Amino acid sequence: MIFSRKIPLYEFFPKEFVDIHSHLLPGIDDGAKSMEESLDLIQGLIQMGFTRLITTPHIYGSVWPNTPEIIRSKAILLQEEIQSRKLPVSLSFAAEYMLDEKFMQYLDTSSLLTIKNKYVLIEFPNFQAPLQLHEILFRLNSMGYEPILAHPERYTYFENVINNIEELKEIGCLFQLNLLSLAKHYGTNVYETAIKLLKAGVIDFVGTDVHRKYHLDTLKKITSKKHLKLLETPFKNNFNLW
Ligand SMILES: [Fe+2]
Incomplete structure (x- = not known):
C-alpha cells in the first residue's frame, strides 16, 4: 500500500516570506525570556524557511509597559547577535498595541512603531472589543496609519465574525x-x-x-493540503510589508 506523505505547510512558504507577528526580543514581554532563547527561536524560524522577520513585542498598559525606545534598543542588541553569528535572516521590529486607554495617550503624545511606515498591529482585550473602537480606528486612519487587527479568529465575542469583520473592513481595518x-x-x-x-x-x-519553542513545533504540524490554496492571497500581501 502506498501512503501519501502529508507535506507540511512550511515547505511551501514563499521565498523571502515576511513574518509580521512574533515575540522574539529578549525579556520584554511574554515571548523570549533571554538572548539565548531569542536566538534559538530565530534559528527555528530560519529552519522553517523564514528569511525576514518583523518582530512585534506587546505594548500593553501596565502589563507590558514597553516603549519604542525599549523595543528599539533590544532589537539592536538582537540584530548585532544575528550579525555576529552570520544567521541568514533579516530582523526588523514594530509592536503589537493593545487598544486600551493607554493607547489613546500614545496616539496623543508620540508616534507609533509601524510595520513598513504606516501599518500598526493592534490587538483587543480577551473579554470584549474596545469601547471606542470605531473612534480609535477612525483616528488612526486620519493620522495616516493603517491598522492591522491581529488574530481576529481568536475573539470569541465576535458573534457573527464575518459580519463584524466586514464592518471593520469598511472603516479601514486590515x-x-x-x-x-x-x-x-x-x-x-x-x-x-x-x-x-x-x-x-x-x-x-x-x-x-x-x-516560545513549543509554538515552532506546533507550526510544523500544519499541513499544506487544506491550507495552501486558502493562504495564497495573504502570502502575497505579506511579501509587500517588507
Ligand atoms: Fe502577539
Missing part, C-alpha cells in the same frame, strides 16, 4: 490571521473560525505569533 490557529493551537472553534475567514477572503495577512 486583518492578520495567526498561522498557529491552523494547527488548532487555540482549539477547534478558533480553527474553524480561521478557515471560515480565509474562505470568505477577509484575511489580508498572516503571522506566526511565535512566543
